[in-house]
Amino acid sequence: MKNIILFIVPSGAKKRRDALFREIVSCHTSNDYSSVRYITPNNFVITEAKGDFYSFIQTHNSESVFVPFQFQTIRQYAEDLYESCGESGIISDALRVLILTDISGDKSIGYATILADLLKKFTHYLPDRSLTSLRKEIAQLILDEKAADRVLKAIDILQKYKTILESKKLMDREEVLNKSVAGSMKNDISTLIVDGFFDPTPLELRIIDSLMDNTETVLILAEENTGIVNYLQSQQLKITVNRIKAPIPRESAFFYSYPSIEGEVEGLAKNIKKLIIEGTKPWDITVCFPVLSRYLPMVRRTLYKHGIPASISEYSMSSTRPFIALTEMITCIEEDYSRSDFLSFLTSPHFPSIPAAVKDRAVSYSYSAGVIKGKDSWLSIKDTLLNAPRTSFSDEDLELLNRFQEGIDQVVLIFQRLKQEQDTLSFLDSFETALSQFGFFESMESSELGPQGEMFLDKIKGQLEEFRYFAGLHKDTIPHINSPVFYLKYLLSSLSGSEVNRDGIRIIPFELAAGCETKVLFFAGVREGDFPSRPGIDPILPEKVKKELGIPHLEFYLKRQKRYFERLLNVSRLDPFISCPAADGDKVILPSPFLDWEKGVTPPELAIFTNEESLIREGARTLSSQALNVFHDKNMFRSREAFSLLNGRIHSISKGYFSVTDIDFYRKCPLRFYIEKILGLEIIIPPQFEIEARLWGNLAHKTMEYALKDGSIEPDDLDRKIPEGLAKSLKQFPIGDFWARVAKEIFMKLLPAIKEQETNIQLEGFSPFKIEEKISGKIGSLQLRGKVDRVDIKGQGNKGTEAQSLEDSHSDSVILIDYKTGNIDRDSLQLPLYAAMWRESFSEPVEKVGYYSLKDGKVTWYPGKKVTIEDCIQSAIEDAEELYKQMRKGVFTPEPFKADECRYCYHHPLCSKES
Amino acid sequence: MENYLNTDKSIIISAPAGSGKTEKLARRYIALLQSGVNVERILAITFTDKAAAEMKQRILRILKAEDTKLFTALLDNMPLMRVTTIHSFCGTLLRRFSFEASIDPNYRIEDAVESRMMWEEILYEILMEAGKGERGHEIFFQTLSEKGFRGLDYLRSTIGYLYQKNPFSLEASTARDISPIPGDIIEELLSWQGVPEVLDNYEDFLKSDSIKHVASMEKYFLTEKKEPRKRSHPLLKGIADYRDWAQKMYLVWTEKKVRQHTERAERIEGIFVQCLDKYNEKKRARGSLDFSDLEHLSFKMLTEHPEWANILYAFDEKTDHILVDEFQDTNTFQWAIINSLTEEWRSGMGAKREEGIKPTVFFVGDEKQSVYYFRGANVEIFSRAKDRLQEWLGEEFCFDEIRDNYRSLPAIIDFANHVFSRIMHTGEKPFPWITTYTTFNAHRSGVPDRGHIELILLDDDEETTAEAREKEAETLAQRIRSLEGNYQITDKQARQQRPCRFMDMAILLRKRTHLKKYEEALKKYHIPYVAVKGIGFYQEPEVAMLRALMFFLSDPHDDYSLYILLKSPLFLMDESDILNLLNSEGSSLFEKLTSDIHNSDTAATLFDEPGPVRSDSADKLADAAKALAAWLSESAFASTAILIEKVLVNTKAWMFFHEKQSQANIRKFIRIVEDLETNGKSIIKIRDFLERTADKNDEAKANVNTEGMDAVRIMTIHASKGLEFPIVFAPGMEEPFGLKTGENLVYEKGGRFFFKSEPEPSIRKLDEDFLIHQAREEEEQKRLFYVLVTRAEEALFLLGRWSTRDKNFLAFIRQGTGLEKTGDDYRFESDIEGVSVLTGDDVKMLYEHAPARSAVKERVEPVTVFPLTIQKQASWKTVTGTIEVKGQHGKDWAVMGDIIHRIFEGISKGTITEQDIIPRAAKILVSKGYHNEARDEKLDIIKQEVAVLKDRGVWQDIVLPKDDSFTELPFVLTSGDTIYTGRIDRMIKKDDVYNIYDYKTFPVKEDEMDYLLKKYSAQLRIYKKAVTKLFNTDKVKSYVVFTHTGDVREA
């Protein structure tokens, strides 16, 4: 005679399993319980039950050793059973999705995921319906042809999937469950315990049923009004019912309404800390959220701040560092060495075997070289840097650069090999080899990762195995429609992990929390939209068809969440802490409709503080709010020592002679000058395009220099000389064919304007005299130096520059010209100061000075009509002297000469200037 | 019954500011529910998520108070409630139609920065391809070279402009409206007396189609500003009728230019389309969409798939009633979507009517508050929709114009009526985009006052704009000071008069340009304030500091970032420390800093004990070096968000960020980093993100919870939309609108979008499309002014510098009130009760004479942090020897171990026979990914092992089934504080002795055995202990079985 005892336990009952354990222990004479099979829906219940049984034995039998039950989740049971007798291989859920992707011929995963889910539902809820019969029924249920088409197509794919699996002797995990209904494991099980099921699916019920059939004694622990109890009661079985007394159920609870999400999590942590301080054991505290992933990072961080340890069950591994590193590596294989992907890979600590020089310099070198993407840009970093205008390398730097480039070359080589692998299996082989070459597996064992590293390694390796399995699977049946990288990425992204800390509070999904035993429960983030949540939109099967067929549909999910909520209200011994934020940033958040909105209360201020709060208060008490404006401090240099350091710097920049451009720079904005010149700090700006404005400038300058070098002033010659000059400068700054063509075209378009300009200059009687002329001189109290782009002289005919002698040209006047490719600054001191210096060294009077725009070939001449060149020079000298004085005094205020200056400056955050 | 509650009719309500528009929408929704409509059949579209949430809240509140039954029913069905923004509505629609739209049904939305990055990368790729001479490179070549050295810049900015304007969403094209110059003009010019002889290339210029000689010819007939010259060019002194000639030449020139620019725009469009294709391809590969795709693809769906309605029907997703809030801000697209959704109903043959359902629409808005033209809102739609509905629905439609205002006091309403009925249109519209004005009536009750409008006009001294703004800001602050605590307002809750507080006041700005100036003035006058939705988040010093930290972590050689860190409150270094540092050895600042710190010094103690890094210790530099090195090594593995928290605490930098805004900014920054990390971004990628945002000015500062805070609110007029304040201040009345257009323009005409690029301002000035665009912008400024004025409940203060210029708010006031200045006096055309004018001096006097009020400063108490001591549970330990196998012998042996254990277990238990061994092992191997040779190789090993074991008798004595034996015997053993669990591979009781066998399956050499036995002794000791207790015996022996060799050793 079969003996079935049903223990009906309400949620919140203390030591709810004890009655069941008592029953078991009473019918066992020894402490060997190995003949008891304990079936649960998930591992969480196993862990709880194990712990409970241990405590029970400790208190009731005081045995120090025993042979425990055979714990199994229903899935483990089915799989073990299947493995012991079944023929086919079992494939994971992730593989199912991939196979479906291939069958459906879809380039995205989303559709296959939905298909997999549909199949799962069919198997669980309609375990004995064949796809063919379902197909027929559904076709009748949907009237619209287009809409019906979708489902029928989907079922066709599923059918194909099944056929393929069969032909390959494979089975997915749902099918394994299904198969296990008929079988039974040959062993000496005398007692079956079923625990933790609320609403088992029809398939699960059948498994339980078949298990019960095969066991003498069956003990079931369940809650009133759950699917399992209803089922048992509906069967014609003789069942002894053992009701455990229920505490009075809580019907609705008040909830804390926090002003923000941060506030809510902070409140959660403070309440937990308070409880722990008051003596509650951390592991007696359970925390859950309707959507855990939304909160998890913030919860982790906040708990850390309060020093509260936690155990987290099930989180997606995709945001963990090793996973990120792997993904970046995969992206590099997939794409063309995009800068940030490749840099992420190169600098990741999870690839320790990448040469140190690469790790150390990858960011700065690639930025300076203007790498955006592409293998070739990486392979030519060294050349690019060596060719770049205005850079110099010390021997040490050069050595480092060499090592860097070698390292990059090696890495790229490995990648190129990987990229060439088309076949999935050989790709995987090379991929694994590459991972070990880069030291990835090794890094998992590094101490920083602790036990997590081991878990990662296991999971990742496991997934690679899966992939191998998949790769070997169906070469002949269904061709892989995507690249190996595509599948690999998906497999890795489907990984989840857990962080176990038995001494910490438990953070678990709310579905699990609803069935747990706990002293304190926190249910946070109970907001509208999240709880109850709507399942994702199903583009295949309409809701009403689902309802008709008897598979879960919207209503089903909503009701289920409501039941979970009712359980959660009662599951803890103390009143649960339920909370909801009122806003996230400026997003308004409403409480869940399950909550009684009238019962939202403002949480009390708890006298639990973090170091952060204590510091903030201390700051508020002792510091003014202005403390941050370090640069507004007019006295940046207070001590004598500071001044001498400053002057040392100024001296080392000027090396005796101060550059005119520096004076001008200082004039534009003293602070900017200080940062960029005195301190020599450069902002690394992400390169956008290889042909940067700077390069154009150099090219244009050089071209003009070459074209006018021999002093020719015959404008018609320019038709030949400009292209020649350009060709020469292109050799100096190689920019590739296309850009060279562009450059040529630009000059050709510019040529008429240049010719016109040159004709004008010629008409005024001037001809090129000196090019790129370095000049210096003592101007007032200043020693200045500079370089004039071009000096033209009047009256010397068309002799070349070389032929000129300064002696015999004393009576002729000159003009000084500066080329510009950017905007012209009319207030610049540059040319007037050049004129002043010229005057110091040479006898020719300066007639005028001008900025020659290479954008349009126009020259802006100085002085204008109202002042003389003399006035112009004089006032420039005075300005320069004053500026220099200020500089030496250490005045580096953020006061730009023109507000416009700030528009093209990156230092706003430092000087608080608006841009 | 009020019209808007009549659920049989479709309705458009024009509801001016303060007329309770949101309430009406909520009531309409409820009326529908009450008439028996299912909640899922109603679609209510709001402008923002916030508005959606508020709408739901309001509906529930009303129901709770008035209809409990419906309230409970609605609560149960809340997940079915469709009160959403148009974007999320489109998002849902697209998931439903993912097949038709060929998108991943689980698509995700790329965030703005990311899609921008993707876009830029694509342009780069395409350029590089062009550089290699690949497809369409000629277009690039022309585009790049024609603008000289600015070509690349121009290309990038124009493509960027198009991307931002998103015209592809409506398949834009360039406007080709070039009319050829009549042949006779050319003829006339060709034979113009005196010209052909003087000007080189003249004939060529006129006859050729190209732009040849254009540049060199311009000077003869154009001024600098590119307008026709009036004074003749020296070379052409003698010609007849110079002006006429120049004018005609100008026409030819214009035509040539327009042609050139149109061709250029077409090229740009071509490049743009190339980029777009690639962009869409990339998104498809990633399974993602960008934000603008939502509307665009939905629109395409609804227009290109006629069967959509049937499909929705089949999915039981019918919409019978559509409600739209803020209808005036609808763009052409959104209207097209709404229009499509209702098309089926209107056709009259709709299935709905047969079912007896009368679908309705309900649009509520206020044309006068349409202020999102710059973002694509199209104010024309309001009247267009009205006409259409009238035409389609006839009797079943009605248009309501509400004329009651429940918000503002009479003076404000009078002022508004006065001004806006003059500056806006009142009759028929000359253009559909012109705003019309209907006066409204004051209905606010229970306030004794009439309200107050004050114009504060400062002298138009010769100052720079910046100086003028500073002066104005100061006057503003003085006025606030003089009002606070003195001016009486009516408390809405208490319904009685009380002196106003800071929290009753708001400063509304047209633009944020001078925000800082106002903030500074408020600070100076000790006026508490909060900048609501203030922008410039990334420019805040604390954010810049944290960004520098992230940069530093991603590249310690980033000197600039390190400098910021050293100067920041993290280290507070002096300039001299830094100058000193520069003189040290090393190629980067960080190297210089760490050059004499030994690695061993950089122990992570910095993190373990919170304490000052920034100590007063003599060696500040060394301390900093250690801290930085520790952060770097920590950041390699741990969460960056947590690291930032640590840094702020350990350096005590938090002390410096005690102001609410700074605190909130820091928290916002940490969240941004945390979210990026959660989305799988590496530090480098986070850095990339921060780089893109560094000069992004429009990111809002962190939200500070202002509820109950006694502070003046500062915000833009746009941000104030939907809000109301007892007292409103608006400075900058004379600030010019700055409606200048750039050379690129995307504009809408007849529901289609066009792109024009015209670099010549003189041509733009005459171009109809540019002109209309400008006029529409000016029209929008009127509406913005309307929004501003109608925010005020009781008093409105308008500040500015006197000016008689056009195109500013003051000009509107002048035009609306006839305000004039004669000498020092201001005069209105007619008296408007409650309106007065004050000068800067007046305000100063008021301020000086206002009763002094001292600010009460909140006292801050220090707090103590309780440390937490954590108890430990008894720990569970699993006793096993398998884990190390993997480490020491590789994965293969771990798998083999598993297989051998499983097979031996089966044999011992009798569940498998010897014949089963190989097939079983093969199956497991395959499931572990071993195929063909790899699998066979392993099988051979197994065969060999079994043979060896048989040979040595182990098989018979230990493995085969036995009486009095156990296989895989699990146990739980308590010993001290530890609970051990384990499984004993095999136990055989023989002659009263309990023999424990533990299988070791990996290959082992003879000389390793002793060492191994020692290593496993702990494990076996526990096994022994368990067996001793379990079977209550002291006769226990334990053995290790090396399955590879067949050795059995006691241990």
Ligand code: SF4
């Ligand atoms: S933003 Fe302006 S003030 Fe600040 S450093 Fe740059 S140029 Fe100077």
